[in-house]
Amino acid sequence: GAVVSQHPSWVICKSGTSVKIECRSLDFQATTMFWYRQFPKQSLMLMATSNEGSKATYEQGVEKDKFLINHASLTLSTLTVTSAHPEDSSFYICSAKGQGAGYGYTFGSGTRLTVV
Amino acid sequence: GQQLNQSPQSMFIQEGEDVSMNCTSSSIFNTWLWYKQDPGEGPVLLIALYKAGELTSNGRLTAQFGITRKDSFLNISASIPSDVGIYFCAGHLSGANSKLTFGKGITLSVRP
Numbered sequence: 001g002a003v004v005s006q007h008p009s010w011v012i013c014k015s016g017t018s019v020k021i022e023c024r025s026l027d028f029q030a031t032t033m034f035w036y037r038q039f040p041k042q043s044l045m046l047m048a049t050s051n052e053g054s055k056a057t058y059e060q061g062v063e064k065d066k067f068l069i070n071h072a073s074l075t076l077s078t079l080t081v082t083s084a085h086p087e088d089s090s091f092y093i094c095s096a097k098g099q100g101a102g103y104g105y106t107f108g109s110g111t112r113l114t115v116v
Numbered sequence: 117g118q119q120l121n122q123s124p125q126s127m128f129i130q131e132g133e134d135v136s137m138n139c140t141s142s143s144i145f146n147t148w149l150w151y152k153q154d155p156g157e158g159p160v161l162l163i164a165l166y167k168a169g170e171l172t173s174n175g176r177l178t179a180q181f182g183i184t185r186k187d188s189f190l191n192i193s194a195s196i197p198s199d200v201g202i203y204f205c206a207g208h209l210s211g212a213n214s215k216l217t218f219g220k221g222i223t224l225s226v227r228p
Contacts, residue, residue: 043204043219
């Protein structure tokens, strides 16, 4: 089945630094990738949608300069949290949608970001 | 943004019992998805429903796509401890900017 690999699974960084999270579709080509943020005991909040080779579409209230998304190939999207602050600490999850009707939305295993 | 209605927020059942979860929306979808999320992990797809009225099973799980296209339910039969987790419903409507709309999730606890 469709597999999405997300790396790293957890990261601790200092305030002011940037952190990059990778999302890879391992056995299918992902035409669209999605980035979510999840707070404890809450649902997934969509941050942005990215299509290969084009600019990401950000949801209202999400700072595009803060959360940089790059979808350079059909198998890789990256989310960079720039100048991270403690309030950026959260669980970030990516999802990939493949080509063709048979592919649903497959999620990565998530990245726990802690900014100290 | 829009969110699907899932309630209650938490459910507690005894091992071996059946449990049913419902998900409703004020607008229609043409795909309904049910996911399970374990702590510290991403959601894992349990069942996908593509047609109004469709009833689909996956082992002890059964889900149905409501005929109004505004609701779906998930049944878990003969629950076991590993069924513990958060269950999310998600709706999808095809289109140029299609994306999933999630419910708030139901946390299921199973007492041995």
